Amino acid sequence: MKTLNKVLEGLMSRYQERVPDVLKISNALIKNNVIKEQKDIENDHIAFRTMGVKNLGIASFEKIFLHYGYTKEDAYFFEKKKLNAHWYKPPNDKYPRIFISELIVDVFPDEIQKIIKSYTDEVTSDPVDQLNLDNAEEVDTFLHSALWRVPTLEDYNKLMEISEYAAWVIYNRYYLNHYTITVNNLAKGYNTLEKFNDFLEKIDVKLSDAGGFIKKSPDGLLLQSATISQLCKATFANGVSKEIAGSYVEFAERKVLPEFKHLPLDKIERKHRREGFEAANADKIFESTFTSQISKT
Template identity: 60%
Template sequence: MNNLELILDGLMRRYKERVPDVNRVISAMKVEGLIKEEQEIENDHIAFRTIGVPHLGIQSLEKIFIHHGYTKKDYYYFEEKKLDAYWYAPPHPALPRIFISELRVKDLSEDAQQIIHSYTDEVTADPVDALNLDNPAQVDNFLHSGLWRLPTYADFSALAAESEYASWTIYNRYYLNHFTISVHNLKEGYNHIEQFNQFLEKHGLKLNDAGGKFKKSPDGLLLQSSTVAGMIAADFADGVAHRISGSYVEFAERRLLPEYQQLSDIDVRREHRREGFEAANANKIFESTYSSQTNK
């Protein structure tokens, strides 16, 4: 493995430890003969959540991946969620795309801003600048370390009342928010999002139904669904232990672009399918960690 693959492998290894649904999905796919080995799954993209304050946010985290050959692509704005985001194309089509979102802290109330800054102001320089980006163990450790002190449950709850994205990120930091199984490359009968959702529900997985159980781009070429985030045991700085949203699993079907409809399956490559993301889809996928979904 090269350095980038080692970093991505470290992210996935710890993510799977925290998100039992990953192995539930993979086991179900093996049981039904969709795959023999986990390595057969194409990872469409992985996603991170960040906080838009000095020294942090997208401009900091993206440095890791741009250093390893990723290319910054389209910008997205989420007015309702108060977020900005970009996606990044990988240096090789076998690698996942990356989606990084950022909380627009200045769009929140004064109270919420004060809570966030009481934590993030502990970071006085861009932490990525202090890393040796060619040392995968160091990068892996950074992506799984706290950048600020553990929040109190009182602060977490106050943020959640205004932005569940803010509360999730203040506790979970840069832990991988989700990875995404490419559905379109699976065998017939499972390679469309509706079929795959039925398969998931048959195996007892709970799907995010915000905006419908699958979200479809206006051009009809990008369809996405996701599990509801599993709950994790969280210990807070004020001694409170509480179960909160962890991470989740996403599923994506990228359909062929109109000019490639006639290609035979054997000739189809990644560049023949719908690229990028869709703000309206992502807006609802974000809610996979929201109490409106996890409390159902």
């Protein structure tokens, strides 16, 4: 598992640099004696966005984590946003779940497809097949390297008009989209999403209200919230700069399944709690990087 550990460490180190809220939240939890250090936080899942085109998309990207012992679980379809997704169960409970989504490029108007494929067509074979997946440094470099040329601001803006998800991926590529703090194992007063959101408000962390500040599954057992994406300076082709949506932080509360409610709290493990994801929740979580949310900050 050393390779997987190093890959995850590489993802998190760069992600933290792009998302100041990560350390802001961790430091506040340490200050309030909720945790001793950042690694005490349980990472519920991490998420990636991809383009559903030849040589890329879920079929390519998932090979990395399947190699490390993850298993492919449920599929999801987001009709309005034109996305497919899968989640992946980790080899053991020490590791986060993985959520990978992809844009269904072929259903978009020809002009949009042409823009996207002018970039993605530069990838002429599956890049994951060229990697030594047992070499953590090689995988880490790949996850933070350009897959295609730097887009023009004009192309980015055209994509923004039709699909903000497409625009995000065309610039940000495989950068970690978000990581997720599990709240249910934190100290009392922080171990429900309602209480945790109150804590976030007190430290001036802005939450997305898409679908409500708390998104709840129909069974009431999975609750999720997310920050509004933080802006990052993007340098487009010809050196043109603009602040655009980067990444964000998510929060999850997984309640104990009814059949395990009799267990004492110190006996509760991940397997006793609500597993998987909820399409309606995820649909709104995607909007953390959308202009409709960022304009509120």
